[in-house]
Amino acid sequence: MFKIGEFSKICRVPVSALRYYADIGLLPPSHVDSSTGYRYYSADQLPRLNRILALRDLGLSLDQIKQALDDHLTLDEMRGMLRMRQAEIARQVEDDQARLNRVAARLIQIEQEGKLMPEQEVILKSIEPQTVLAIREVIAQPEYVGTLLGESYAALGAHGITPAGPPLTIYHDQEFKPNDMDIEVVLPVGSQVTDAVSLDGGRQLTAYTLAGINTAACILHKGDYDRLEVSYNAIARWIERSGYRVAGPPREIYLTAPGDPAGILTEIQYPVIKG
Amino acid sequence: MFKIGEFSKICRVPVSALRYYADIGLLPPSHVDSSTGYRYYSADQLPRLNRILALRDLGLSLDQIKQALDDHLTLDEMRGMLRMRQAEIARQVEDDQARLNRVAARLIQIEQEGKLMPEQEVILKSIEPQTVLAIREVIAQPEYVGTLLGESYAALGAHGITPAGPPLTIYHDQEFKPNDMDIEVVLPVGSQVTDAVSLDGGRQLTAYTLAGINTAACILHKGDYDRLEVSYNAIARWIERSGYRVAGPPREIYLTAPGDPAGILTEIQYPVIKG
DNA sequence: GTACGGTCTCAAGCGGCTTGAGAGTCAAGA
DNA sequence: TCTTGACTCTCAAGCCGCTTGAGACCGTAC
Known part of the structure; x- marks a missing residue:
């Protein structure tokens, strides 16, 4: 059993985040001392935490992650979830690339500041x-x-x-x-x-x-x-x-x-x- | 002069956002009726608003935008800002692509679930x-x-x-x-x-x-x-x-x-x- | 005993709004 | 002129995933 600080170092997650995960029930410590309130974590919790981190990294919300882990979803469901995220991320990459183009366009526009488009008549x-x-x-x-x-x-x-x-x-x-x-x-x-x-x-x-x-x-x-x-x-x-x-x-x-x-x-x- | 709802439709910005921009001093209405508190906007504010939207779209924070607009920054400063954002967005695109790869890796890993890496000895x-x-x-x-x-x-x-x-x-x-x-x-x-x-x-x-x-x-x-x-x-x-x-x-x-x-x-x- | 550092809880803050409650205002129709 | 009903106001709280800080308790080494 590790105290929260040690566990934080081992799993490379800030103490504040571990406490937060405990609060929302995402990763309850394996033991909480009832008189002092100290949280104690076991190495056995690392697989769950790593799954949490992996899913978080993929951009899922903590709520989704909680459901995914607690409902023991099947491989197929998991696959579906990941593929959805894959699509979302791909879309975001496109968005960002479009944004990049807009930045570039804006830069060009700045170069020729003042040359506005002729305004149409109402x-x-x-x-x-x-x-x-x-x-x-x-x-x-x-x-x-x-x-x-x-x-x-x-x-x-x-x-x-x-x-x-x-x-x-x-x-x-x-x-x-x-x-x-x-x-x-x-x-x-x-x-x-x-x-x-x-x-x-x-x-x-x-x-x-x-x-x-x-x-x-x-x-x-x-x-x-x-x-x-x-x-x-x-x-x-x-x-x-x-x-x-x-x-x-x-x-x-x-x-x-x-x-x-x-x-x-x-x-x-x-x-x-x-x- | 337009009431906030009309102005919202014209500039395609939610009323709530307009009120927020007014609150933080980013886009004060051209006139506020002192007895009713009604906000009145003029078409002359559209250029400023459009600049705000453009910069927001590029991912700048409202604070940065406010400074950019109120300090009348020079073309060079503007260029610098945009180029920085360009770099940041490019980096984010890379990140997202790496994330995509990780999703893909995770998918493969799920396919062959159970085949864990042999663990090293301590x-x-x-x-x-x-x-x-x-x-x-x-x-x-x-x-x-x-x-x-x-x-x-x-x-x-x-x-x-x-x-x-x-x-x-x-x-x-x-x-x-x-x-x-x-x-x-x-x-x-x-x-x-x-x-x-x-x-x-x-x-x-x-x-x-x-x-x-x-x-x-x-x-x-x-x-x-x-x-x-x-x-x-x-x-x-x-x-x-x-x-x-x-x-x-x-x-x-x-x-x-x-x-x-x-x-x-x-x-x-x-x-x-x-x- | 006494530092000193770790841990606790609870509350607030971040950004960029959105949502909702409750109250006041405006314009058109009866 | 009155009544609708649509519109507006202010103020407070909520969103997410934590982080930061205050103030108090706990544990271990000297």
Whole structure:
């Protein structure tokens, strides 16, 4: 039996962490002196601790680790868990590499400070009502919008319906939140379409008439989505200066087909009223 | 002027985050109604906010961002900051990739569960006192040990001193801590060496006689350092079973030259006494 | 006995928000 | 003018995986 300090040295884990693991029941000492409260650890606990450290190193939460160890999960479950983590880490590596690129881009941008992109013009339009197939969902990750759009298009094709215009999304949230965004994916179709179209998992595209917008402040965004803020800024500046104010959820219209080499065109539409 | 909810939608930042940024003075609203406490934001604040988001995305802390923006740092400083982050992120990508490999290794290990490495034997030895050149430091990162060892060897070479044995480290901490480890890097030399040897930065290798160890429990570790726990476990089990107890800081002796293809050999020595 | 160092418990702190309770404010419709 | 209902406010606590610190007790060597 080792006192906590010795055990700390042996297993290369800080005393504070060992106490914490004891507190949360992840690694209770093999013996606790009931009069002094001293924790005593046995070498037999090292295998468990090493498994804890290994799993922690892989990025699992202590809760997950506790469950994994206490439920004696099967090799298969363990494999599944690790493979999931593998995928997550791989994704993070990608993210980080993208971040690296953004840092590099930012560096270049700093070099040529001042040379801003020419700002697009904001124009006022009236948007007509239109017959659409649409699905509204609360999604966990913003990127899922793309998937949803793809699914919807596929379903349209499978039913032999041709879109009557470029797809759009409506952002229904009262405020922005990165998780659980309340969005609607909308595909304009001919007015003869009246039946819902099913997607996977019991979801479906409903057919209805999307209301028009009396006055919409619109801007055309040229280029990648990750520069979309620039156009949102421009439109916000315009709204503020013009004496209008926002009167409903904004829409994004995706004007170019995916993969179009000529560059991406997106229109942002904000319902506004004088006020 | 926009109310916080509108502004949130425009800039795609949660209301709660905007309030937080206001609280910490990172992005005070352009106007706060003194009777109601309502925050009002102007489109003119978007550039600042975007800069905040960009820097946050790069992984800077809000504190750093605040300083960066309020001190109007020069392009050069900005460049320096970004390049540092670039290096950090690159390092993290490497870490994550190493982690991926470890997950993979763990998966393989699970496949052949049960086939443990043969455990090395623990033996008792008496270690003689020896003349050494050594430096004791509190280091921030464990990896720095390697650097320190390299530096020390180079200094030895520059003074024409030949080592009298393999180098070792002594872990002086009473308990393990990942940062600020108190370690001593030790190079055995001939007894004629009595003068200190200077390193960079005013540090020096001091010459002295390293005390021997009456009884040391020793184990030979074959293989990578990241499997060192296995041997530490073995030695702990041995100590516990044998009725000895730890009587001083452990040493690691690096028996193979760096880059030796035959595999790494490391000896762990724990001073012990009956008790 | 008396240092001195190890251990204990309990509470707070870190970062970057999020969540919730409870109360006040605003704008549109009746 | 009043009532909704949506929006906003403040303040406190929670998240994770520990770390740090205060103040008190414990154990061993001289």
